[in-house]
Amino acid sequence: MALTSVPRMKLDENELNMAKMLIENMTKPFVAEEYQDEYQARLREAIMKKIQGQEIVAVDTGTTANVIDLMEALQKSLELSNKKDEESKKKLTGTA
16 A cells, blocks of 8 residues: 655644644643553552452452544633623624
């Protein structure tokens, strides 16, 4: 399978600036001490229990991930923005 080149996209200057600003604001130094490998810790604990002859029981944590529908959130944001724009126009024109 041959690789095809990705076509160049024309980017709006405002979008590009917003993306750069977002990246700059979200960038911070990586500090490894802030993170712990919970999987490794649970695995070591299970291995030690197994070595000691204890039974290993898998526990369902029952927690669900907080998954956000990005498209739905963006749609609500746009609707809210449009509503505010309409209210502002009404105030300016005196039709409120």
